[in-house]
Amino acid sequence: MVNKVMSAKDVVASIQDGMTIGIGGWGPRRKPMALVRELLRSDVKDLTVVSYGGADVGMLCAAGKVKKLIFAFVTLDFIPLEPYFRKARQNGDIEVVEVDEGQMLLGLKAAAMRVPYIPTRIGLGTDLVKHNPQIKVIDSPYDSKEWVAMPALNLDVALLHVDKADARGVCQISGPDMYMDDLYARAAKKTFVSCDELVETSAFDSAENSRLVFWERSETTGVVHLPCGAHPTSCGPAYGFDTKHFKEYATGAKEESGWSDYVAKYVNCTEQEYLDKVGGADAIKRLPLPVF
Amino acid sequence: MSSEVSLVDRIICAAAQAWKDDGEVLATGIGLVPRLAASLCMKSVNTDIMMTDSEAWIVSEPVPVGPRGDYKIKRETWMGFSRIFDNVWGGKRHAMVGPVQVDRFGQANISMVGGDYARPKSMMLGVRGFPGNSINHANSFFVPNHSKKVFVEGEVDMVASVGYNPARLPKGWALEEMTDIRFIFTNLCVLDFGGPDHQVRLVSLHPGVTAAMVQENTGFPIFLPESVQTTAAPSAAQLAQLAELDPHNLRASALGA
Numbered sequence: 001m002v003n004k005v006m007s008a009k010d011v012v013a014s015i016q017d018g019m020t021i022g023i024g025g026w027g028p029r030r031k032p033m034a035l036v037r038e039l040l041r042s043d044v045k046d047l048t049v050v051s052y053g054g055a056d057v058g059m060l061c062a063a064g065k066v067k068k069l070i071f072a073f074v075t076l077d078f079i080p081l082e083p084y085f086r087k088a089r090q091n092g093d094i095e096v097v098e099v100d101e102g103q104m105l106l107g108l109k110a111a112a113m114r115v116p117y118i119p120t121r122i123g124l125g126t127d128l129v130k131h132n133p134q135i136k137v138i139d140s141p142y143d144s145k146e147w148v149a150m151p152a153l154n155l156d157v158a159l160l161h162v163d164k165a166d167a168r169g170v171c172q173i174s175g176p177d178m179y180m181d182d183l184y185a186r187a188a189k190k191t192f193v194s195c196d197e198l199v200e201t202s203a204f205d206s207a208e209n210s211r212l213v214f215w216e217r218s219e220t221t222g223v224v225h226l227p228c229g230a231h232p233t234s235c236g237p238a239y240g241f242d243t244k245h246f247k248e249y250a251t252g253a254k255e256e257s258g259w260s261d262y263v264a265k266y267v268n269c270t271e272q273e274y275l276d277k278v279g280g281a282d283a284i285k286r287l288p289l290p291v292f
Numbered sequence: 293m294s295s296e297v298s299l300v301d302r303i304i305c306a307a308a309q310a311w312k313d314d315g316e317v318l319a320t321g322i323g324l325v326p327r328l329a330a331s332l333c334m335k336s337v338n339t340d341i342m343m344t345d346s347e348a349w350i351v352s353e354p355v356p357v358g359p360r361g362d363y364k365i366k367r368e369t370w371m372g373f374s375r376i377f378d379n380v381w382g383g384k385r386h387a388m389v390g391p392v393q394v395d396r397f398g399q400a401n402i403s404m405v406g407g408d409y410a411r412p413k414s415m416m417l418g419v420r421g422f423p424g425n426s427i428n429h430a431n432s433f434f435v436p437n438h439s440k441k442v443f444v445e446g447e448v449d450m451v452a453s454v455g456y457n458p459a460r461l462p463k464g465w466a467l468e469e470m471t472d473i474r475f476i477f478t479n480l481c482v483l484d485f486g487g488p489d490h491q492v493r494l495v496s497l498h499p500g501v502t503a504a505m506v507q508e509n510t511g512f513p514i515f516l517p518e519s520v521q522t523t524a525a526p527s528a529a530q531l532a533q534l535a536e537l538d539p540h541n542l543r544a545s546a547l548g549a
Contacts, residue, residue, distance in 0.1 A: 026373065072418050072419060073420045074417070081417070086414075086415040089415035090411060091411070100422070100423040100424045101421040102421060103423070103424065105374065121427045124427055124470065125427065125451070125455075125460045125470055126423045126451045126454055127450050128452075137462065143464065145464030145465055146462040176348035177373055178372065183374075291359060291360060292347055292357075
């Protein structure tokens with residue numbers, strides 16, 4: 001029986017310069033941040049990143065790892081504007097393909113379906129088609145209208161975080177939303193998943209648990225056991241996002257040395273040291289879920 | 293009575309009318325004032341509209357904003373983000389959103405400000421769902437600070453949502469099947485697109501505001517009908533419902549007070 005358990009280092013070792021990587025989650029929610037930190041510790045560069053962006057995008061931009069960003073938004077939600085993403089954009093440091101949230105879903109879906117594009121009305125009449133020359137407007141074989149052909153977002157690698165997984169790559173998301181993680185898994189050549197808990201396959205015997213599995217294990221390349229691996233983002237229902245940590249991160253960004261200070265404190269260390277610095281796993285599990 | 297009504301309460305109650313004739317649509321209010329407007333609408337104006345808890349569920353009654361204490365949400369169905377798009381693309385939704393810039397065509401922007409897209413003067417959120425929302429279903433806007441910075445003279449710096457701009461009409465499409473912008477609620481007035489050729493039209497003025505003041509703070513000409521009403525004051529029943537929907541009075545600072 002296949003055993004897909006690996007380390008975060010193994011995951012990053014399979015990411016090469018210039019690859020296109022998709023990062024699951026949404027804004028400050030269920031991002032594979034421990035895997036992102038491992039990526040920050042590596043020499044990998046010139047990445048094309050596809051993300052419903054939060055601090056994952058901000059940090060990769062701050063570290064100079066992003067060549068091109070495919071995004072619909074980058075936000076920490078309760079802090080609306082992501083500071084390092086803003087700097088990168090305002091300095092013209094990164095190429096961007098700015099798309100609608102739903103268009104991004106269609107691009108991932110097209111990749112998952114192995115078709116070159118999905119037609120949509122989204123983007124017509126807007127500057128998306130002006131600023132993204134690679135997104136074409138086409139004629140329909142069935143009517144006399146123009147439509148946008150949203151190109152497939154083929155990913156080399158997807159990085160995701162879930163609450164439970166087994167060694168074969170069966171992954172469970174118990175939070176209220178899987179966002180587009182299922183599509184990222186299907187759109188990627190290789191999908192690496194960090195999990196809060198590594199469980200026996202028998203954990204999925206129950207209908208309740210198996211209903212919370214949203215892609216087949218054949219879509220999972222590797223599983224990394226990283227407790228609290230989404231921190232400082234949330235992994236509902238287990239823990240909410242860490243507002244105190246995000247405030248420190250965003251306040252630091254106002255200083256010239258903000259990013260290097262953050263790296264020195266929270267990146268240049270082991271994950272165990274990281275967890276100790278942010279208060280430990282028990283404190284993380286007490287972080288309240290946000291109320292909207 | 294009416295003189296004691298706070299401006300924000302008047303705006304919320306006026307904005308609650310936006311979904312009045314919509315029937316069963318998903319009403320989405322982004323931000324506190326639109327969210328409370330949608331909630332109040334579901335309580336009192338159009339009880340058929342659907343709402344989410346702003347997370348992942350459709351709820352059968354609007355969820356109060358802020359800490360909920362013992363309140364338990366009443367779920368009707370799952371409404372995660374992927375399913376939101378299924379709903380958007382079917383058109384049965386009316387969202388009220390807060391753009392950073394709006395132009396005379398109703399084209400709206402929340403992405404970036406500045407003349408150079410490659411190096412924005414100020415990067416904001418990105419286009420989020422504006423392109424898809426605007427071409428798929430009805431939209432209204434809430435603008436807390438009515439000024440020429442928001443209501444810009446030319447086109448918005450990044451057209452994130454489609455408006456009634458004939459120059460941007462794609463082949464084979466009619467403006468009216470692409471765009472359905474209902475109302476703009478601001479701290480000065482209520483506007484719609486009911487002027488000639490979808491020109492922005494003054495619908496009502498909040499107490500103490502004149503049409504001239506609105507025009508002075510708008511970067512494009514507004515169509516002035518012969519008679520303009522004062523924005524209606526909320527009823528006592530509506531104010532009581534609003535207090536239930538916003539038990540911590542978060543709306544008190546919603547206009548930047």
